[in-house]
Amino acid sequence: MARIVILLTILIPLLLLFACGKKEVGEDYYTEDEMPAQSSNEYSESEQSDTLNSEHKDRPASSPGSTIANYEYTWTGSDAIPDVVIIIDDFGYAAGSLLEDFASLPKEIVFAVLPDLPQTARSGQIASQNGHEVIIHVPMQALNSPTSPGARYIKTGMQAEEIRELLSDFHRQIPMAIAANNHMGSSATSNEELMNPVLDHLNSLGLFFIDSAVTANRLSYNLAKQKGFRSHRRDIFLDVPDNTDATIAQKIEGLGRYKGRREPIVVITHCHNRSKLEALQKFITQIQAMGVRIISLREAAQYAAL
Numbered sequence: 001m002a003r004i005v006i007l008l009t010i011l012i013p014l015l016l017l018f019a020c021g022k023k024e025v026g027e028d029y030y031t032e033d034e035m036p037a038q039s040s041n042e043y044s045e046s047e048q049s050d051t052l053n054s055e056h057k058d059r060p061a062s063s064p065g066s067t068i069a070n071y072e073y074t075w076t077g078s079d080a081i082p083d084v085v086i087i088i089d090d091f092g093y094a095a096g097s098l099l100e101d102f103a104s105l106p107k108e109i110v111f112a113v114l115p116d117l118p119q120t121a122r123s124g125q126i127a128s129q130n131g132h133e134v135i136i137h138v139p140m141q142a143l144n145s146p147t148s149p150g151a152r153y154i155k156t157g158m159q160a161e162e163i164r165e166l167l168s169d170f171h172r173q174i175p176m177a178i179a180a181n182n183h184m185g186s187s188a189t190s191n192e193e194l195m196n197p198v199l200d201h202l203n204s205l206g207l208f209f210i211d212s213a214v215t216a217n218r219l220s221y222n223l224a225k226q227k228g229f230r231s232h233r234r235d236i237f238l239d240v241p242d243n244t245d246a247t248i249a250q251k252i253e254g255l256g257r258y259k260g261r262r263e264p265i266v267v268i269t270h271c272h273n274r275s276k277l278e279a280l281q282k283f284i285t286q287i288q289a290m291g292v293r294i295i296s297l298r299e300a301a302q303y304a305a306l
């Protein structure tokens, strides 16, 4: 009995410590290093990570903007916060008023469009008509995913020529694209044999690569830099683990981590549904009110040579 009591006195404080620590640093930042392996990897709409975090899910959603606007952010002043690039991934399915409403967001916001889908052409058109930059959201092989990245995607075993043909075809479908980022791709983006021809051919098409950072592996970003190509890497997934006000507020809080960095903060979110649009609108409204600048990829070019 005495032994059990001693054990409990040791265990309980330890457990409390763990629980508190988790609350403070846990979900705030979902950089690729902190994302749980399974959830981090891939983003098809159906498996979007709403199930990931019951802690946030249980919190009531409040009226638009209120929680976020009233949240007490620990950083003060926006002077040292880098500019923010916002990319919306997975266009190609969204249609009708949802697509139109995304297109009416500030024009600095970048549209990442998947090839081979019913709304691929329309998404590129409406985005560029509304002044948005468009990038190709290139489907790439994942490590362990129950869902396929797409009808056609970059995968192990492909020859350089096949890769070039596929990318050229994607580019023909989305001709206004100025860059590309990966859709899924936890396997492909870590594979130098694949990424060599991918990066070289994108470059020959006049496109630079943005690593969506679905894994902690930095190979594709580093390889692009080694080749002397412009490249960026995703810093924050806005809609992970969910779209609640609490999560969005914590993502804004997380901008403070980048204070003093020169390169822009690259934020990625998704176009799967209206709640993601609303969460993004709240994020935009709040960071602009705090004096943080949202910039386009063209404006971000000034940082690319760093």
Ligand SMILES: [Zn+2]
Pocket (backbone or CB within 6 Å): 043, 089, 090, 137, 182, 183, 184
């Ligand atoms: Zn995607």
